[in-house]
Amino acid sequence: MTSTLKIGLQAVGPLEAKLSSFARLGADEIALIRGRLTGPQAHPARTELLDGGNDEIRLVASGWAGVSRVLADGRRQILRVALPGDFVSHPPLIDTKVVALTAVRSFDAKPLLNDLERDPASAPGMREALQRAQVDLQRDLLNQVVRLGSLTAYERTANLLAELLRRHQRAGLGDSRRMPWPITQEILSDILGLSIVHVNRVLQQLRRDKLIELCAGVLAAPSPDRLAEAGMVAEGPPPRPA
Amino acid sequence: MTSTLKIGLQAVGPLEAKLSSFARLGADEIALIRGRLTGPQAHPARTELLDGGNDEIRLVASGWAGVSRVLADGRRQILRVALPGDFVSHPPLIDTKVVALTAVRSFDAKPLLNDLERDPASAPGMREALQRAQVDLQRDLLNQVVRLGSLTAYERTANLLAELLRRHQRAGLGDSRRMPWPITQEILSDILGLSIVHVNRVLQQLRRDKLIELCAGVLAAPSPDRLAEAGMVAEGPPPRPA
């Protein structure tokens, strides 16, 4: 077993879990995922994930990535967070890059997706799952607009944390109450469109309100429901289990 | 010539102009647009554009529509504005509806899109144009996140107005300096995530700064470039002309 293969086996976990939550996958389809992921790469924090290729698509295998736009005067907005199991590609918005928020490992997802496009019928479960994942992505993006446009700092933060918890759970990372918490408050402030100082105070308030606990790189929510409620989360029905 | 056909001929204007700005369309393809638009409908302001059908897709022919989410306590965020020539469908986010911001006329776009899906090769120009329009839509959505997350009220407003000017121009409605302005400041405040009172003050400031003029339902920008600059607009290269 080569080192690459070892990495590959770890890597499929989150993607496999995520897709399985959207549609039932056959053993052959899971094998397809494992066999078609190539070009493993390690990205130190703060580096870009994509090079020039305009149609590049990579799968985040571990760590958190962010789609971020930097304005002329230095303000930075992170448009979306990509967790393990998520795909990233060049955003159509100018001055917008995909950067590693933590250390990240990724794979080239082009071969896998090309195969599917060429012969959709060969992996019907995958195809449906990817479609649903795409819809989910769009939903989270719309929700990010609501977060930034209509929620207070406190609600905004709770809303984001609830979303990240759900996504981690779906990717098989952590349970519904706990997830890794690898990012700084500065990064969080760039996601939420708040100042770093205010993020700090909001997090403290959330802790005082017993909505979250934060220690040793792990974020725990004693009651995910109360957290979601505080964040005005609009919950749809859970996806069809596999 | 029936009344419906008359409406149809007016309706293809914006869509035809928009798509033509993305790819060269053959005469047969334009005829396809005209022939395949059915189910014309008139929507009074403040009503929903879509009924139950989950896969419904409609083309806005005149007026402005908005994708809006209403929170439990009544706060409303308009996620995106749909102008003539834009398609609308059920958003994946819960509690989110497509509503008429002004009086709107629309068509059922399903037959047209179904034809294209069934036989993509029959209208290659259309296919490419629709793809580019889709990318453009995604870009505007990402930009809405930046607007709400990182820009001040003044910048936010300038940025939105610049975007609406560009989109109107692309749809062949008004030139690069002028566009119809059919919405109230309350609606604008729901797009920008600001209070109605503050929107009023920002608009006055923009007028004092000679960035916009507003009268008789028409918005004029003496210098679109300065407006875009004030809005921190990240301009990409213009689309390939037809």
Place this chain on the structure above:
DNA sequence: CGCCGAATTGACACGGTTCAATTGAGGTGG
């Protein structure tokens, strides 16, 4: 031990909201 980035805290400034009242512009009925 000493360094450095991240987290935390306090004081203050400011952008934006809220409340409340006024003005202006159609639209309708007497």
Place this chain on the structure above:
DNA sequence: CCACCTCAATTGAACCGTGTCAATTCGGCG
């Protein structure tokens, strides 16, 4: 033709959420 109603736009004043600046503490890590 005027009176009246309603909704949108406008204005003023007070309030408050959030940003800014600056200093301090904390926690790894060499």
